[in-house]
Amino acid sequence: MARVIESDICIVGSGITAALLAEKLSEECEAKIVVVEAGDDVPPLAQRSRLRQRSLDYGESPWPHDHLDGYEVDGIQSRSMCVGGLAMHWGGVTPRFTPEDFRVKSLYGVGDDWPINYDGLEPFYQEAEERMGVAGEHGPPEADGPRSKPYPQPALPLTYNLELLKPWGEEIAPFWSQPSAKNSVPYKGRAVCCRNDTCSPICPVGAKYSPDFTWSALRAAGKVELVTRTLVRRLELVPGADRISHAVAVHRDRPDEPVEIHAKTFVLAAGYVWSPHLLLLSANDRFPAGLANRTGLVGRYMNGHRNVSAFIRLPLKLYPGMNGQHSLMSHRFMRPGRLARYLRHDLRIWESSAGAEPRLRDDAGRVLLGNDLLADWRRRAERGTARVRAYYDVLPHRQSTVTLDVGRRNAWSDPLPKITYRDSEESAALRGHTEETIKQLFQHMASAGNGELVQAPRVDDFQDHPGGGCRMGADPATGVCDRFGRTFDHENLFVVGAPTAVTGSCCNATLTFVALGLMAGTEIERPFPRKSPGTGTA
Amino acid sequence: MSALDRRRFLKTAGGAAAAAVAAGGAVAACTPAPGATALDEHILLALGETVLPAELGADGIHRAVSGFQAWLAGYQPAVETTHGYGTGTLDYTPAHPGPGWAAQLEALDLEAQQRFGATFTTLGPDRRAEMVRRQIARERVDGLPDPVRARHVALGLLSYWAQTPEATNLCYQARIDPLTCRRLADQAKRPV
Numbered sequence: 001m002a003r004v005i006e007s008d009i010c011i012v013g014s015g016i017t018a019a020l021l022a023e024k025l026s027e028e029c030e031a032k033i034v035v036v037e038a039g040d041d042v043p044p045l046a047q048r049s050r051l052r053q054r055s056l057d058y059g060e061s062p063w064p065h066d067h068l069d070g071y072e073v074d075g076i077q078s079r080s081m082c083v084g085g086l087a088m089h090w091g092g093v094t095p096r097f098t099p100e101d102f103r104v105k106s107l108y109g110v111g112d113d114w115p116i117n118y119d120g121l122e123p124f125y126q127e128a129e130e131r132m133g134v135a136g137e138h139g140p141p142e143a144d145g146p147r148s149k150p151y152p153q154p155a156l157p158l159t160y161n162l163e164l165l166k167p168w169g170e171e172i173a174p175f176w177s178q179p180s181a182k183n184s185v186p187y188k189g190r191a192v193c194c195r196n197d198t199c200s201p202i203c204p205v206g207a208k209y210s211p212d213f214t215w216s217a218l219r220a221a222g223k224v225e226l227v228t229r230t231l232v233r234r235l236e237l238v239p240g241a242d243r244i245s246h247a248v249a250v251h252r253d254r255p256d257e258p259v260e261i262h263a264k265t266f267v268l269a270a271g272y273v274w275s276p277h278l279l280l281l282s283a284n285d286r287f288p289a290g291l292a293n294r295t296g297l298v299g300r301y302m303n304g305h306r307n308v309s310a311f312i313r314l315p316l317k318l319y320p321g322m323n324g325q326h327s328l329m330s331h332r333f334m335r336p337g338r339l340a341r342y343l344r345h346d347l348r349i350w351e352s353s354a355g356a357e358p359r360l361r362d363d364a365g366r367v368l369l370g371n372d373l374l375a376d377w378r379r380r381a382e383r384g385t386a387r388v389r390a391y392y393d394v395l396p397h398r399q400s401t402v403t404l405d406v407g408r409r410n411a412w413s414d415p416l417p418k419i420t421y422r423d424s425e426e427s428a429a430l431r432g433h434t435e436e437t438i439k440q441l442f443q444h445m446a447s448a449g450n451g452e453l454v455q456a457p458r459v460d461d462f463q464d465h466p467g468g469g470c471r472m473g474a475d476p477a478t479g480v481c482d483r484f485g486r487t488f489d490h491e492n493l494f495v496v497g498a499p500t501a502v503t504g505s506c507c508n509a510t511l512t513f514v515a516l517g518l519m520a521g522t523e524i525e526r527p528f529p530r531k532s533p534g535t536g537t538a
Numbered sequence: 539m540s541a542l543d544r545r546r547f548l549k550t551a552g553g554a555a556a557a558a559v560a561a562g563g564a565v566a567a568c569t570p571a572p573g574a575t576a577l578d579e580h581i582l583l584a585l586g587e588t589v590l591p592a593e594l595g596a597d598g599i600h601r602a603v604s605g606f607q608a609w610l611a612g613y614q615p616a617v618e619t620t621h622g623y624g625t626g627t628l629d630y631t632p633a634h635p636g637p638g639w640a641a642q643l644e645a646l647d648l649e650a651q652q653r654f655g656a657t658f659t660t661l662g663p664d665r666r667a668e669m670v671r672r673q674i675a676r677e678r679v680d681g682l683p684d685p686v687r688a689r690h691v692a693l694g695l696l697s698y699w700a701q702t703p704e705a706t707n708l709c710y711q712a713r714i715d716p717l718t719c720r721r722l723a724d725q726a727k728r729p730v
Contacts, residue, residue: 054612055620056717057609057612058612058613058614058617058631058686059619059620059631059684059686060614060617060618060619060620060631061617061618061619061620061621062620064618067621067628071626072626072627073626075626076624076625076626077626078621078623078624078625078626079621079625079626079628080621086623089623156722157722157723157725157726158725158726159725159726160725160726160727160728160729163726184722192722193722194719194720194721194722195718195719195720195721195722195725196717196718196719197716197717198717201620204719205719319710319712319714319728319729320706320714320716321703321706321714321715321716321717322714322716322725322729323725324716326725357681357682358682358700358705358709359680359681359682360674360677360679360680360681360682360693360696361680367671367674367675369588369589369667369670369671369674369696370588370589370590370591370592370667371591371592371593373591373696373700374591374593374708374709377709378709378710381709381710462624464623464624
């Protein structure tokens with residue numbers, strides 16, 4: 001006998017998009033919202049100073065038990081599966097994409113345009129920034145996207161180090177304080193940042209937004225039911241129809257007692273791997289290739305961005321350690337104007353101690369102890385180091401995929417996902433040019449500051465801020481879902497956040513994923529009665 | 539950015555004292571791990587006088603050595619380590635370094651007695667340094683490792699100290715106080 005949970009809206013997954021979407025829905029419509037999360041609750045704020053210290057002292061995970069065992073998948077996959085998801089680890093960096101991101105085909109003749117444009121998403125960027133509390137300053141128009149309102153918080157001040165580095169960076173492009181979901185002023189009951197400098201992986205004071213704060217507030221107010229330790233294994237259709245009837249789940253502590261979650265509307269907010277994975281697992285006679293997959297696009301066009309980074313020694317007296325996770329940002333190269341060959345990237349500058357750390361041996365190989373070690377350290381610390389990094393846009397191939405791996409199964413015999421990234425033909429052809437151009441830019445920056453590269457620039461092959469797998473499109477031939485995340489095949493099934501992204505842009509993408517989710521919320525809530533003014537929490 | 543990269547980021551971009559301990563500070567109280575061994579405090583202090591900068595003064599050296607002992611006492615092997623974006627791999631803290639380090643301290647003392655007819659603690663600084671240099675010279679690395687992965691106790695102590703905020707402050711002769719809670723507005727000022 002299955003345990004049945006009834007709801008109006010069932011959200012699968014509890015990451016950052018799910019949290020802020022649930023908050024919006026709870027404020028704006030009369031609906032019973034049930035959120036299903038396979039992982040556990042995370043330790044409360046009161047424990048985080050201790051966990052942070054253990055992490056610093058010994059490298060221990062500050063988020064113990066934040067994943068499911070037995071989920072070693074083929075392909076790069078972050079392991080966090082807990083209330084709050086990956087955003088419990090995030091650095092709180094919240095740039096917007098620029099208008100060009102949504103029109104790369106029209107502007108540059110590469111990749112695909114999104115079915116939305118920047119202007120359409122802009123109000124939801126603002127809403128996302130206000131909900132999480134972003135501190136930022138608007139960059140100059142030629143180097144930053146437009147915005148309709150100021151940031152909800154003043155920008156985080158630049159450190160003394162970044163103030164020194166800014167004029168150097170601005171010989172290349174305009175730079176400004178990195179927008180961040182970290183409090184520069186008290187915000188929604190959370191503290192001001194005090195430079196603990198461990199934003200990723202853990203903020204011990206709650207100055208950085210993380211989704212658990214939203215869940216705690218929603219649960220305390222009885223606005224959502226969050227069911228933890230419960231893994232959704234498949235979605236079932238109404239017999240003879242394409243509507244979703246219920247989700248079939250298993251509670252990890254009571255595997256012999258199936259759980260069914262019934263709802264009028266289902267929202268997949270399980271991230272870039274688990275959302276398409278669940279659709280593929282839910283294959284049935286009507287949809288033998290998986291739900292929402294009549295046109296075969298589920299699990300395709302997985303995207304992200306690679307980066308090139310370098311350390312540059314400069315004739316500047318810097319003091320590394322003041323607030324190393326804060327940075328200068330420029331989007332100048334995300335807005336390049338006309339291009340002979342497609343290349344877009346962001347650019348960030350951090351303080352660093354690379355090349356000026358204490359060391360065991362001097363250049364002659366002599367072991368350094370005591371005063372000798374200190375003198376050597378001081379000598380090398382007389383000059384400063386900047387870390388520079390550029391994420392560059394990688395356009396996804398249709399064969400950049402999440403598929404079912406029948407050779408690897410979880411404890412309930414469900415196939416695990418297999419993740420295979422692949423650049424589009426055009427991105428693959430441009431890769432050498434892209435990385436070489438960025439390396440030359442770093443060399444130019446070093447020369448402009450009378451400095452030098454500490455070592456050759458490094459290319460990180462990992463595609464960061466991954467998305468895709470259920471991309472949005474103008475029609476079923478181009479996407480799994482429409483611009484609101486509604487799947488073309490199932491009128492009561494939505495996918496939100498990262499999986500719906502058409503491309504990964506070339507900057508941190510979390511804010512965009514949330515904005516997409518909030519835009520979807522306007523359609524998800526439509527069938528339900530609107531809440532009377534004053535009954536929400538906004 | 540992989541978990542490894544993020545850890546490297548903390549250690550390099552975040553400042554010289556990233557991934558560090560607060561000197562003499564908030565090592566969490568916990569039950570000593572099985573196999574944990576307290577290090578001989580007298581020999582360890584003599585080792586500290588040998589490998590740490592004299593500029594720290596007797597108090598500073600004592601503080602660093604005590605902090606190292608407290609840090610070691612709090613160590614737990616086989617605890618899941620930080621994982622983050624871009625890796626499916628889980629890892630765990632390595633075996634407790636305490637027993638090996640305790641044996642190395644004992645060996646230093648025995649060597650001192652056999653070679654010089656004196657305990658390590660009573661040797662002069664040059665002889666102590668010569669003995670320690672010979673041990674560390676076997677290390678193939680140029681940089682300082684994570685303390686827990688140091689193969690010799692001298693390197694463990696040195697690495698531990700070098701990652702403290704106190705060490706960074708001493709190097710830069712300024713109150714940077716990395717990885718500690720400080721007023722946000724003050725970050726625009728030059729540390730003094």
